[in-house]
Each structure stands twice: as structure tokens, then as C-alpha cells.
Amino acid sequence: MPASTISPADKDERMKQGEKGAWVSIAAYLFLSTLKLFVGHYASSKALFADGLNNATDIVASVAVLIGLRIARKPADADHRYGHRRAETIATFAAAFIMASVAVDVLWDGVRSLMRPVAVTPDPISMWVALFSAGVMIGVYSYNSKLGKAINSQALLATAADNRADVLVSLGAFVGIVGSLVFGWHWLDPVMALVVGLIIAKTAYEIFYEAAHALTDGYDEKELREIKQVIQGSEGVLQIRDLKARRHGSDVHVDAVIAVDGQLSVEESHRISDQIEQVLIAREEIEQVMIHVEPFTPTIGSSESQK
Template sequence: MTQYEDIKEGEKGAWVSIAAYIALSALKLAIGYMFVSGALVADGYNNLTDIVASAAVLVGLRISQKPPDKDHPYGHFRAETIAALIASFIMATVGIQVLITAVRSLIATEHTTPNMITAWVALFSAVCMGAVYWYNSRLARKINNQALMAAAKDNLSDALVSIGAAVGIIGAQFGMPWLDPVAALLVGIIICKTAWGIFYSSTHALTDGFDEKELTTLRATIAKTKGVIAIKDIKARVHGSNVLVDVIVLVDPELSLIESHRICDEIERRMGRKHNIMGVHVHVEPLEQDHQTSKESLNPLPEGR
């Protein structure tokens, strides 16, 4: 299956999420307003934001399938990241509104105990979102798609939010009506926390940030490639669900051009096989005589296979 076919396959997960969120948000908002449950209403609005987030993932996946062109030689894979960034702003807006409503309910002098049916709706929703999480997480691992895996984690958080809403509603049945707005407050906090997580990861990727531990792992793989004496420099960045690596390796100056090229090919094969990274740009330089003494400072990792 090609990279673009993998992205196409990921659309199924986005559509599953959208369908589930539309049905559940409509159910929660209708029942929540009908039987006066602030926690269930907040959970319903949470799912409304998730529709936007899932739609953003879907649009991003669609744009990412466009092949490279004159203006986008690396392809359009970052459309996923931009879509997620837009979704984070929408989620934060709704989360803040839920928090404001919950605080107003808490400081109110009278509290209404919601009907028990709202708790059953919340629990039913938790089961549904758990099933959607299971489907999307399996699909994301199968096609190695980070955007879909992020959506799957959002599915899991939604299941937990629904469980929290149910707990607040059930607590209200036992003479603690304030638990319902408290549950709504927690839902609002979770929405804002999820929005911040998506915002941070998106901006980190768009500004070419990369995890240092992962870069160390990639460096170790290259350093153990036969023929590589030292690594002069290595950089990596995230491009949608892909990772692009630029590395400068030092080799024996007596090697021919063909032998040096074989080392480059082997590095590319190892990165693809061990880390599923296909975008590797390798630059080969001869190890100069005056660098022999500083070999360990360039590459402290032992040479291996």
C-alpha cells in the first residue's frame, strides 16, 4: 500500500468519528436540555467541537493526498497539521463557553436535579466512543497515521468525559445536585486541555520542532550503518504524518563514489525498515585527517551493523 493509499484509508476513521459525533451530540443536547442536565449538555457541546475537529482531519487528509507540484515540492502533507491547528481554536472557544456556563450554574442559588435518563445516555455515549477509539487506534497503527491517532486519542478522552458526566448526574440523585455543574466544569477543563494539546503539537510541528529523544534514536540507527565513521550533523522535522531527515555522514576518504552511494542507500533502507521513514536526505563527506582525533566528539556511538 502506497503512502497516498494509506492516507485514503485513514479517511474511513474520520468518517466514523464524524458520524458518531453527529448522532451522539444531537442525542445529548436534546436529552440534556429536556431533562435539565448541565453535564450532559456540556458533553454534547464537546462532541460538537469534535465534529469540527474530525472534519478538519478529514479535509487535511484529502488535501494531503494531492501529489507534489511546482509550488509544493515536498507534497501537501502539512495540510493535516494546519487543519488540526484550526480545530484547536474552535475547541478552545467552545471549552471556554462551557466553563462560563458551568461557573454560573455553580454560583446559582438553586440547583435542579437532572433525570436519571441523562446518566444512561452518558454511559451509552461512553460505550460508543470507546468502540470508535478502538477502531480508529487500530486503523491509525495499521497505516502509521499520526493525525488519525490524535483523533483516536480524542475519541478516548470523549469516552472518559461521558463517564465523568454520568458520575456527576448519578451523584445529583443522592442529594448532591451541585455535582452536575461540577461535572460540566470538568468537561470544560478537559475540552480546553485537549485544545491546548492539539495547538501545542501543531505549532511545534509547523515551526519544525522535533523530539530530541527521537532524534537520538534516529542518530543511533544511522551510526550503526556499515561504512559510517561519524555523524557530522543530523536534523529532522515533521511533515504531516511523515518525518523528513537530513544527515551528514563522514566516511573513509579512500572510498569510491559508488561505495559512498551504497552507504547512502543502506542508511535509507535502515531508516525505512526500522522507523518507517522514507524521506531521508544523506550527504557524504570524507573524514579528513585532522578530524581523526575528534571522531568520538562527532559520533560517540560505536560502529556496528
């Protein structure tokens, strides 16, 4: 089995780059959560205060991602023969749970605010703080999205998705405050707090689903079909008898059983499997490929896909 085309040193450097993205998020969230909680409380804006709570928990989620990326950099050892890359997925999983708990708290607070008979008009400063926060998070989202795609980091892309949701949350808070100040729609501010809670819940679910799917060895069917097409198109492959793939952090491990002409020598069969492995590993995400070769017999696995 050939080694990955990406060296361990390059992978370690990529993980370090991912940590930079987590630190950028932590710094932004520390500043914005402090600003929003302070202004939201004293300016009487439920939507802005809810947004501040969201950012406060985003700090914890970003720290979890940072820890996961740090652990994922550790090399394989006696207890972890495949390395520690799944720590990245576990960190993403933890971040989703944190976000979900905040969503419940924000939604409950928004419902209670709507049930109160006294209308409260937010201070105009809260409107500008919400708009400023949206602008900051657009920059953070752009940075983490580009970096996450460049280094193929599942955790950093999840962080970018959270950053994008935070842009919508801040814009929602801005709309609620404007409606309350300009049109006298006092109910709009707590309603937008509810919208904030729903956006947080939706983002948490999407991140949770992706992480849970990876941890349970789920794999995208479209990507698996693409891998299958590569193997089927390889010279000497007469049949694919089994094909599996799973994620290990941001890497992909592929296992396949192929059938070749039974008259081929061991060396010739090994050459076919080596060619397939080299082609698949050239795909940046795929870290490890295991190809098992069997002699082709038409009566065996007749229901399987054949070339």
C-alpha cells in the first residue's frame, strides 16, 4: 500500500493552520460577546442580548475545536494505530451540543419576553452594534471558510458554518431593533430573538448530523460512487466485489475487494492494485487505501457491479 502523497510534515502544518482559524474565531467571539451582552442588557435589546449569549457559547465551541485540532496532530501510537484524527470530529460533535443548549435557552427567553405585557424600546446604539457585529463575522467567516477548504479541515469548516450563522443572527437582531425603534413594533425585537434561537438550533443540528454520520462510519454515497467509477475504470479490473469508505477526521480510508483475471501472476495483480491505490490517494482527502485482489469467477458475486 503506497503512502499518502501528502507528507506527515505537511499534514502537521495544515493542522497548525487550522488552529489559527480557531484562534481567530475565539478572539472575535470574546470581543463581540462582551460588547453585545453589555450593550444588549443596558440598551434593553433581547435580540442583541441573545446574540451575545450565542457568541459566548461560540467561544466554548471554538475552544473545543482548537483542542480537537491539537489532539488530532498527535502521531499514531500503540493505542491509536490509525492516529488521533477523529479527535477533530469529536470536537465538532461537542461544539454542536454546546450550540444546541444555547438555542434552547435563547428560545425560552424569547417566549417569556413575548408573554410580558410591558413593551420595551431598545436604545439606538444596540442597532449599530448588531450591524457592526455582522460585518466582523462576515470577515471571520470568509477567513475560516477559505482556510477550511484549503486544508480540508472538517472542524474548521463547521466553525465557518457557525460563523455564517452568526452573520444571519446579527442581521436578524438588527432588523428586530430597527422595527422596534422606527415603526414602534416592540414585539419584533423578542420575535427576532426567537429567530436567532431557531438559526442557532438549525446550525447545531447540521453540524451534529455531519459529525454523527462520520463517527458512525457513514460516508457520502455520491463520493463513494465516484471512487467506484475510478476503480471500475482501472485497467485489469473485471469486477468490484466490495467497496467501503469512512472518514477518519478530515482523511478518508478506502477498502475494496476487486476481481482480476485469474491467469495473472501475483506480481501483475499487485501492479493493478498499486495503480488503483496511487490514483485514489492522489485525491487529496484519501489518506489510506486497502485493495484486496481475488481471481475473477463469473459465478461468484454475479449480482455485483461488473466492468
